Amino acid sequence: MSRPAPRLVEVGPRDGLQSLPGVVPLEAKVAFVDALSLSGLSEIEAGAFVSPKAVPQMADSEKVFAQITRKPGVIYSALVPNEKGLERALAAKIGKAAVFTAASEPFNQTHIHATIAESIERVRPVVAKVKTVGLPLRAYISTAFWCPFDGQIAPKKVVEVARRLQGLGINELSIGDTIGKASPDEVRRLLDELLKSVPVEQIFLHFHDTYGKAVANALAAWSEFGVYGFDASTGGVGGCPYAPGASGNVAMEDLVSAFESAGGRTGVDAAKLKAAAALLVPHAGPRLGKISA
Amino acid sequence: MSRPAPRLVEVGPRDGLQSLPGVVPLEAKVAFVDALSLSGLSEIEAGAFVSPKAVPQMADSEKVFAQITRKPGVIYSALVPNEKGLERALAAKIGKAAVFTAASEPFNQTHIHATIAESIERVRPVVAKVKTVGLPLRAYISTAFWCPFDGQIAPKKVVEVARRLQGLGINELSIGDTIGKASPDEVRRLLDELLKSVPVEQIFLHFHDTYGKAVANALAAWSEFGVYGFDASTGGVGGCPYAPGASGNVAMEDLVSAFESAGGRTGVDAAKLKAAAALLVPHAGPRLGKISA
Numbered sequence: 333m334s335r336p337a338p339r340l341v342e343v344g345p346r347d348g349l350q351s352l353p354g355v356v357p358l359e360a361k362v363a364f365v366d367a368l369s370l371s372g373l374s375e376i377e378a379g380a381f382v383s384p385k386a387v388p389q390m391a392d393s394e395k396v397f398a399q400i401t402r403k404p405g406v407i408y409s410a411l412v413p414n415e416k417g418l419e420r421a422l423a424a425k426i427g428k429a430a431v432f433t434a435a436s437e438p439f440n441q442t443h444i445h446a447t448i449a450e451s452i453e454r455v456r457p458v459v460a461k462v463k464t465v466g467l468p469l470r471a472y473i474s475t476a477f478w479c480p481f482d483g484q485i486a487p488k489k490v491v492e493v494a495r496r497l498q499g500l501g502i503n504e505l506s507i508g509d510t511i512g513k514a515s516p517d518e519v520r521r522l523l524d525e526l527l528k529s530v531p532v533e534q535i536f537l538h539f540h541d542t543y544g545k546a547v548a549n550a551l552a553a554w555s556e557f558g559v560y561g562f563d564a565s566t567g568g569v570g571g572c573p574y575a576p577g578a579s580g581n582v583a584m585e586d587l588v589s590a591f592e593s594a595g596g597r598t599g600v601d602a603a604k605l606k607a608a609a610a611l612l613v614p615h616a617g618p619r620l621g622k623i624s625a
Numbered sequence: 626m627s628r629p630a631p632r633l634v635e636v637g638p639r640d641g642l643q644s645l646p647g648v649v650p651l652e653a654k655v656a657f658v659d660a661l662s663l664s665g666l667s668e669i670e671a672g673a674f675v676s677p678k679a680v681p682q683m684a685d686s687e688k689v690f691a692q693i694t695r696k697p698g699v700i701y702s703a704l705v706p707n708e709k710g711l712e713r714a715l716a717a718k719i720g721k722a723a724v725f726t727a728a729s730e731p732f733n734q735t736h737i738h739a740t741i742a743e744s745i746e747r748v749r750p751v752v753a754k755v756k757t758v759g760l761p762l763r764a765y766i767s768t769a770f771w772c773p774f775d776g777q778i779a780p781k782k783v784v785e786v787a788r789r790l791q792g793l794g795i796n797e798l799s800i801g802d803t804i805g806k807a808s809p810d811e812v813r814r815l816l817d818e819l820l821k822s823v824p825v826e827q828i829f830l831h832f833h834d835t836y837g838k839a840v841a842n843a844l845a846a847w848s849e850f851g852v853y854g855f856d857a858s859t860g861g862v863g864g865c866p867y868a869p870g871a872s873g874n875v876a877m878e879d880l881v882s883a884f885e886s887a888g889g890r891t892g893v894d895a896a897k898l899k900a901a902a903a904l905l906v907p908h909a910g911p912r913l914g915k916i917s918a
Contacts, residue, residue, distance in 0.1 A: 544879030
């Protein structure tokens with residue numbers, strides 16, 4: 333299996349920061365994104381245009397997008413749940429929109445208050461509108477391996493959701509191990525099925541490192557299946573607030589280190605990632621998943 | 626490659642606790658070891674008979690050995706640097722002795738104040754004495770992949786040290802990635818060489834999770850080379866004191882989870898490991914590498 337250059341998507345400023353118990357000040361968010369822009373990363377999810385009541389951590393996403401220094405060539409994306417959010421996001425000049433659903437019914441119903449089918453119907457008008465303005469579209473599929481309510485998720489369930497999203501015209505899928513429980517063998521089983529329906533260039537894997545398996549999962553997907561899209565969060569920011577020290581999103585610097593030492597050229601400067609992570613320490617404190625030594 | 630049942634060695638009460646900046650009280654150590662004894666682990670390194678001045682965290686190892694409730698079938702081992710330490714260790718009724726050296730000259734000189742050759746000569750009388758009392762012997766080889774002073778370590782250097790230790794009659798080698806920097810490819814390169822000289826049953830791999838690669842390394846060694854001995858530390862205790870949140874020893878519960886989900890029967894109850902780790906939280910606090918959610 334060839335080992336293509338990894339495409340790494342930074343999700344710390346959105347998925348990471350929204351998992352923290354407190355709200356990180358606007359200026360720290362802007363400084364974090366600006367530091368990330370200097371690292372060689374080509375895509376940064378910089379905010380979410382969701383209800384400020386539901387996710388207070390993302391209430392200032394307009395201001396983040398207005399105040400960051402955009403580096404040419406870097407895509408600044410945002411999570412967009414519905415048409416109202418999309419209007420705000422387009423006004424903020426996002427470079428890519430991301431919608432979301434999950435592969436587990438109870439997870440969808442708990443977090444999105446909709447069935448999977450309803451959540452996909454909700455994104456249909458968002459997708460249609462994004463297409464008219466010519467922006468690329470990503471869709472998150474959460475709980476693609478394990479659900480905290482429903483246990484292990486069958487690969488065919490994920491494939492079914494993936495195909496429905498493809499039918500809407502989504503350009504890429506981010507397949508999430510939301511609770512960090514997936515093992516390399518489970519990743520292999522899903523990719524065996526998923527790659528029959530979804531082209532490899534449309535697949536991003538979104539691992540959490542709660543049980544320390546994220547790097548093993550990413551290396552298995554990359555070296556054995558040629559999957560080369562991966563999400564990660566600089567500093568591992570976004571650990572579970574109920575388990576001090578537990579990791580959330582896999583740390584971007586860990587993926588960079590793992591790929592580089594396996595011959596994958598990421599184009600990302602790990603020292604600059606560390607500098608970016610250091611900016612968060614006063615705000616994320618001991619909940620910062622990891623600062624590599 | 627067959628996937629033999631993993632043999633897991635708990636090093637938290639020694640390698641983990643000695644890396645903490647403060648000293649954990651005796652009763653907490655005893656409670657930690659006793660909780661670990663209930664988890665199904667078959668070997669626990671419970672202390673070190675080193676100079677209390679050099680390693681104050683281990684000054685009460687005699688008392689730990691005196692106060693723990695020994696579970697039949699569990700080996701309670703200890704680190705022993707020299708003949709004086711061995712006398713104390715034998716009086717404390719250890720079940721296995723462990724000596725140590727490193728594969729890097731500058732690391733040896735900084736931490737053991739001896740050349741590699743001198744450090745091996747120092748353990749010779751310890752080994753001879755241990756043999757006369759019929760206890761099994763382990764030797765640690767630190768910095769077997771990367772040295773903080775000397776960079777990458779050539780596999781042939783590790784093999785050379787391993788063969789010298791074998792010549793003394795050591796029963797098992799714990800090959801350490803002291804700074805957590807090894808990648809699966811580097812593990813493969815070392816094992817390609819090492820397995821030509823050392824039988825697989827004498828090899829234990831001792832990974833640190835500083836860069837999130839420990840589980841990937843362990844799974845590669847196990848599934849591709851049939852190595853089945855691994856050290857780990859419950860709770861991931863022993864993170865680098867200079868990098869808050871950074872991991873030290875790979876968490877035992879992460880190895881258990883990774884092996885079990887890959888079909889390796891560890892015989893260890895992860896819930897009981899978590900209960901043991903929870904006992905350390907008041908003492909290790911945010912420096913506890915990880916408490917799995």
